[in-house]
Amino acid sequence: MHSFEALALDFKQRFEIGHFPAAPESLYASCNYFLSLGGKRVRPVMCLMGNELFGEIHPDAYHVATAIELFHNFTLIHDDIMDAAPLRRNMQTVHTKYGINTALLGGDVMLVVAYDYLNKIKGANLNKILHLFNKTAREVCEGQQLDIDFEKLPFVSLEEYIHMIELKTSVLLAASLQMGAMLGGASDGNCQHLYNFGKNLGIAFQIQDDYLDAFGDPEKFGKDLGGDIKQNKKTFLLIHALEVAAPAQKQELLQLMQENPADKVSKVLAIFKACNVDEWAWALKQQYLDKALQHLEDTAVVSVRKKPLIQLADFLIQREQ
Amino acid sequence: MHSFEALALDFKQRFEIGHFPAAPESLYASCNYFLSLGGKRVRPVMCLMGNELFGEIHPDAYHVATAIELFHNFTLIHDDIMDAAPLRRNMQTVHTKYGINTALLGGDVMLVVAYDYLNKIKGANLNKILHLFNKTAREVCEGQQLDIDFEKLPFVSLEEYIHMIELKTSVLLAASLQMGAMLGGASDGNCQHLYNFGKNLGIAFQIQDDYLDAFGDPEKFGKDLGGDIKQNKKTFLLIHALEVAAPAQKQELLQLMQENPADKVSKVLAIFKACNVDEWAWALKQQYLDKALQHLEDTAVVSVRKKPLIQLADFLIQREQ
Known part of the structure; x- marks a missing residue:
């Protein structure tokens, strides 16, 4: 293993x-x-x-x-x-x-x-x-x-x-x-659990990706913050904000998206925070991670074999904000 | 059969x-x-x-x-x-x-x-x-x-x-x-003959396609003649013309391709004919058709089974100019 x-x-x-011919x-x-x-x-x-979860490669x-x-x-x-x-x-x-x-x-x-x-x-x-x-x-x-x-x-x-x-x-x-x-x-049942582990992990990863683009540590994140906001990209954050914002906030958000002012990123982030979008996203990510780990837990192999997959989840998903 | x-x-x-899902x-x-x-x-x-050449479908x-x-x-x-x-x-x-x-x-x-x-x-x-x-x-x-x-x-x-x-x-x-x-x-040998029948038939078909675009009967051909010439498309005809044309003809051909005058198609066709490109192409098409049919001939099945494939060759390739 x-x-x-x-x-x-x-x-x-x-x-x-090489995977391809020369010409x-x-x-x-x-x-x-x-x-x-x-x-x-x-x-x-x-x-x-x-x-390797189930046997020799x-x-x-x-x-x-x-x-x-x-x-x-x-x-x-x-x-x-x-x-x-x-x-x-x-x-x-x-x-x-x-x-x-x-x-x-x-x-x-x-x-x-x-x-x-x-x-x-x-x-x-x-x-x-x-x-x-x-x-x-x-x-x-x-x-x-x-x-x-x-x-x-x-x-x-x-x-x-x-x-x-x-x-x-x-x-x-x-x-x-x-x-x-x-x-x-692997048995069909184990295959299904592993598939669902991967599917939920993927969603958690995407939520994290959307989160970090807005709220990440710029040094760790390695790219400019707010790229998605600048492009009006639909993300977990924007979609949730539009769902929960009060009418005036929603109005402001839509106006910022339409007018693209110079301070758009900081103003959108302020609305996101006022709507608790950051905490919501972090919690949602955790939910999907938990769901993923539960499917791994339910996979019928001895737990020592699961360690590399838990390591993978740790590699892909940050546990701390 | x-x-x-x-x-x-x-x-x-x-x-x-239908081959595809609805959504x-x-x-x-x-x-x-x-x-x-x-x-x-x-x-x-x-x-x-x-x-069907070798058995039930x-x-x-x-x-x-x-x-x-x-x-x-x-x-x-x-x-x-x-x-x-x-x-x-x-x-x-x-x-x-x-x-x-x-x-x-x-x-x-x-x-x-x-x-x-x-x-x-x-x-x-x-x-x-x-x-x-x-x-x-x-x-x-x-x-x-x-x-x-x-x-x-x-x-x-x-x-x-x-x-x-x-x-x-x-x-x-x-x-x-x-x-x-x-x-x-089919045996490997028969597979190879049939492959070569198809390959040579395909080349004959392309030569014919290039030929008909320049010299076809407009009514039968169903599209405007000279489309390839107008676009300076590399075809069997143009490639051969550039290989065999006398220096002055070649010069004229290249000039027509560069300048795109209104009478370009008729002038290029005149050069093609002067260089016997039409006869050459027709003969080349026939060579590839013959090669194709020889491979079909060499395929080891009773000749009555080959009739539909000969019919196919007739469908794809005109025998008469």
Whole structure:
């Protein structure tokens, strides 16, 4: 049984080999460039951890983990096109560096190569894992579409927003764990608990992400605070504020969003605080974390094997404000 | 054993069922819209024909045929974005009607759904067919990238152009036949012959397409002649003309391409004819057709079973000028 860090190091080294042919260089350079930007590789490591919860790492788990990471990077390349994002991790996005057409095709071919790795799975696992992978991939596309749709709507309910986050972010974390568990020989019941651990952890993570963008420690957070506020981005905070604010506060909030004054961030933050949005979000995050940990608790394996997954939750979710 | 027309009718009816969930409607409406534009459904029918050449149609052949047609439509949706094409089959393209972001996502999810159909394949065939499908999908992406690259280059050799056409167009026709053949229980040797039949037929078809755009009968062709010439599109005709034209002719051709005068089409056609490009292209098309038919001839099944495939070649390739 390995720690999160040990598995992450192991996976990163394995993932550094080339995944693409040399030619045409004009296509595959874009794929190699994007993968070279790095990342925490959380999802593939979750796949390995899901496997190790139930037994020795199956050789096919590395193929599945690679497919998951390639799939995730495919979605990032295409999302960056859709968001017209110039930078990711402080480096040029693929479409900025290579043009939209190559970014589009580079993403497409990366998805196909992900399926090539899945096709290395031996025996009856192929069918089962492909099924979950496809379902998850469809849901991630649906979540991205809902995110686009929501940006154009004046109001989105908390329930609708959570559903979108589940699809766009959580299901891939959940499925990564479950695919590993399936290779580890887990029962259907245990697979379901692990999936729900990942799904709730993902929602907690997104709430934290929204929270930190507004209330984080700028030094720890590593990017400018209030980026979401500046862009009028729908977040857990904004959606809840619009639901609970008094009429005058709500009026002011909507006006700030429309007029974009220079002191917009500090004024919106003041409204958020007056509505206790910060405390609400922190408590909601805790609720989802607790729900996640309960599903891990309910997974029928000896508790010592669960330690790396608790370590993962600690790595992803801060316990203290 | 069924005729091309009978199989096409059968497939079209089966393909008309819904392939996508109802929600989110903002995503799946784009997929349903594009499929409703129709098409000849040549590739899935080739899959069924490849199967029937060797035996009864395997139930999985319909799943594979569906996956192939969805894959083909995914490439068309993304190609239309890359080409900034406003229309396809005289109807709005997906990105024109629904915006680029939804067209991008709609294509992505259509590819995932194609893999869902492949995952219905039973037993050991799944592995083999997925392998060929993935290889082909990668090649189609590579061909599209080369096509984009070539448009920016001043000169492209005939060899390079044929290689691009093979990847962009031919390998999917070839693989469609081979996947069917695999389900029909064909030997590796027969699979290879059938693949090469499809590959050479695809090249012959593209030569014909380029030829008809310049020299076709406008009434039969159904679109304006000279579209490729107006756009300076690299075609078999232009590439060969630039290779064989006398220095003065070549100079004139390059000048016409640069200056785009009102009488450009007729002047370029005159140069093509003076260089015998029309006869050369017709003969080259015939060479590839003959090569294709030789591979069909070399396929070890009784000749009566080959009739529908010869019918297919006749349907795709005109024998008379």
